[in-house]
Amino acid sequence: MTSGAPTTPSSPTTPASDVRVRFAPSPTGMFHVGGARSALFNWAVAKRSGGTFVLRIEDTDAARNKPEWTQGILDALAALGMHSQDPTFEGPYFQSQNVELHAEAARRLSEAGRAYYCDCTREDVAARTGNPHSGYDGFCRDRGLAYEPGRALRFRTPDEGETQVVDLIRGNPVFPNDSIEDFVVARGDGSPVFLLANVVDDMDERITHVIRGEEHLPNTPKQQLLWEALGATPPVWAHLPVIVNEKRQKLSKRRDKVALEDYLADGILPEAMVNYLMLLGWAPGNDEEILPFEELVRRFDVADVNTASAFFDVKKLTAFNGEYIRAMGVEDFAAACDPWLHAPRAPWSEEQFDAAAFAAVAPLAQTRVALLSEITNNVDFLFLDEPVHDEQSWAKAMKPPAAELLPDARAALAELEAWEAEPLKETVTAVGEKHGLKLGKAQAPVRVAVTGRTVGLPLFESLEVLGRERTLARVDAAIARLADAAAGTPAE
RNA sequence: GCCCCUAUCGUCUAGUGGCCUAGGACGCCGCCCUCUCACGGCGGUAACGCGGGUUCAAAUCCCGCUGGGGGUACCA
Numbered sequence: 001m002t003s004g005a006p007t008t009p010s011s012p013t014t015p016a017s018d019v020r021v022r023f024a025p026s027p028t029g030m031f032h033v034g035g036a037r038s039a040l041f042n043w044a045v046a047k048r049s050g051g052t053f054v055l056r057i058e059d060t061d062a063a064r065n066k067p068e069w070t071q072g073i074l075d076a077l078a079a080l081g082m083h084s085q086d087p088t089f090e091g092p093y094f095q096s097q098n099v100e101l102h103a104e105a106a107r108r109l110s111e112a113g114r115a116y117y118c119d120c121t122r123e124d125v126a127a128r129t130g131n132p133h134s135g136y137d138g139f140c141r142d143r144g145l146a147y148e149p150g151r152a153l154r155f156r157t158p159d160e161g162e163t164q165v166v167d168l169i170r171g172n173p174v175f176p177n178d179s180i181e182d183f184v185v186a187r188g189d190g191s192p193v194f195l196l197a198n199v200v201d202d203m204d205e206r207i208t209h210v211i212r213g214e215e216h217l218p219n220t221p222k223q224q225l226l227w228e229a230l231g232a233t234p235p236v237w238a239h240l241p242v243i244v245n246e247k248r249q250k251l252s253k254r255r256d257k258v259a260l261e262d263y264l265a266d267g268i269l270p271e272a273m274v275n276y277l278m279l280l281g282w283a284p285g286n287d288e289e290i291l292p293f294e295e296l297v298r299r300f301d302v303a304d305v306n307t308a309s310a311f312f313d314v315k316k317l318t319a320f321n322g323e324y325i326r327a328m329g330v331e332d333f334a335a336a337c338d339p340w341l342h343a344p345r346a347p348w349s350e351e352q353f354d355a356a357a358f359a360a361v362a363p364l365a366q367t368r369v370a371l372l373s374e375i376t377n378n379v380d381f382l383f384l385d386e387p388v389h390d391e392q393s394w395a396k397a398m399k400p401p402a403a404e405l406l407p408d409a410r411a412a413l414a415e416l417e418a419w420e421a422e423p424l425k426e427t428v429t430a431v432g433e434k435h436g437l438k439l440g441k442a443q444a445p446v447r448v449a450v451t452g453r454t455v456g457l458p459l460f461e462s463l464e465v466l467g468r469e470r471t472l473a474r475v476d477a478a479i480a481r482l483a484d485a486a487a488g489t490p491a492e
Numbered sequence: 493g494c495c496c497c498u499a500u501c502g503u504c505u506a507g508u509g510g511c512c513u514a515g516g517a518c519g520c521c522g523c524c525c526u527c528u529c530a531c532g533g534c535g536g537u538a539a540c541g542c543g544g545g546u547u548c549a550a551a552u553c554c555c556g557c558u559g560g561g562g563g564u565a566c567c568a
Binding site: 134280283288442443 | 528532
């Protein structure tokens with residue numbers, strides 16, 4: 001404020017800062033795209049500020065936690081670029097290893113009179129208030145109950161005043177204290193609940209900014225009260241808008257496709273997913289959207305994140321993925337396709353697969369796939385013994401004069417000297433003209449005979465790679481089928 | 493019920509009182525390119541929820557309404 005005071009120099013090298021953010025998932029299922037976005041925003045803040053990203057696994061719900069889910073979280077974060085080899089990354093810590101600290105915090109709260117023991121059941125409370133949703137009525141507040149197994153510890157919330165939360169995204173929401181019930185901080189068996197454990201861990205890990213989903217906003221005044229009661233300065237909060245489905249409900253594991261792994265298995269590139277997720281609720285400005293993560297980070301400020309919920313649009317994600325695929329070098333593209341070129345994802349065997357043939361055709365396929373998984377159908381005709389039988393394609397392409405054209409094409413192809421794309425194209429063009437067809441029409445029966453489909457890679461390059469022998473055999477098979485159909489013996 | 497958040501094209505968003513006859517992207521439609529399908533190029537479609545204020549001036553500020561969402565557990 002004072003004029004003349006030295007301002008912070010803007011250094012080209014990011015100075016190490018005290019900013020410590022965290023991502024604290026619980027390992028109760030497949031890793032969620034919503035979680036991925038929260039992690040990414042935290043990661044971006046840490047990167048941007050030169051701070052630290054702490055990963056904490058909240059594994060205290062023994063009944064629902066499974067170790068494989070924890071590994072799933074680690075793998076998913078790593079796939080998106082957040083891994084322990086990066087100096088920004090700290091952890092993972094496990095909440096279950098901090099139970100002593102949680103218990104001590106509960107004890108302090110109790111001893112300081114900030115919390116009290118309660119033996120009411122839900123039914124007791126509901127019977128007294130007449131409303132199952134009205135919250136705890138404070139019945140045990142001044143009964144001076146000592147701890148006994150079965151008695152929960154409740155935090156004594158202030159009766160008056162209000163609690164204001166400092167939130168970078170939402171302004172500073174104010175909650176009337178009389179609307180905050182005396183919530184449970186430790187269960188009847190002494191174990192801490194989320195509200196407490198989460199706060200104690202954040203204090204322990206010296207978290208300065210809590211950036212999480214909007215669904216936690218109602219927890220925030222309670223947690224802030226806990227921070228204060230425990231004698232610490234609350235962090236700065238930032239509540240991200242929720243991600244919703246087409247019905248504008250929060251994405252849920254039950255009804256929506258939310259597992260990051262599923263999208264990767266479809267052939268969404270991690271970079272595309274990162275780019276898309278960063279743009280859900282935030283825009284880098286300048287009318288630009290497709291940007292590398294480093295650039296996104298450079299422009300990112302959590303305070304600029306939107307407040308309204310955002311629809312997870314798979315179509316736009318897919319479009320982004322197409323952009324990323326087309327931007328790759330051909331070799332990288334081919335390498336990325338690899339998992340979809342072999343069993344079990346591909347319907348052909350290792351013996352049938354021909355790497356050289358794929359390499360020849362990869363550049364042609366690159367502009368035609370938006371998901372890597374689509375590569376399989378684009379090149380299957382090269383590796384399968386017979387082309388796929390797509391009956392719709394057959395019906396569309398094998399109308400007259402296909403039955404006459406195909407034998408002519410077969411004959412011309414058999415005599416072609418150079419089995420290369422250009423002469424192949426000239427040959428089919430000539431045959432088509434003989435039947436009064438332009439190339440566009442004339443190529444269709446040949447395409448379906450050889451590849452099984454009306455759509456696909458450029459035909460003549462495909463034939464060149466397939467080879468004369470296999471091409472002719474397939475055309476022969478199609479001619480035979482057409483003849484059978486004409487003779488009244490249905491091929492089907 | 494109570495508490496809280498929220499509202500620009502179908503969708504993601506730009507917009508911080510005049511640059512807005514509201515910009516970009518996805519989607520959709522048309523044209524061009526073209527051996528199919530894509531890619532690419534060009535063009536089009538389409539929005540400030542409603543009602544009051546404040547102001548010379550409001551998508552932008554205020555209030556109300558309506559709509560949407562989240563939370564309301566001895567889950568996290």
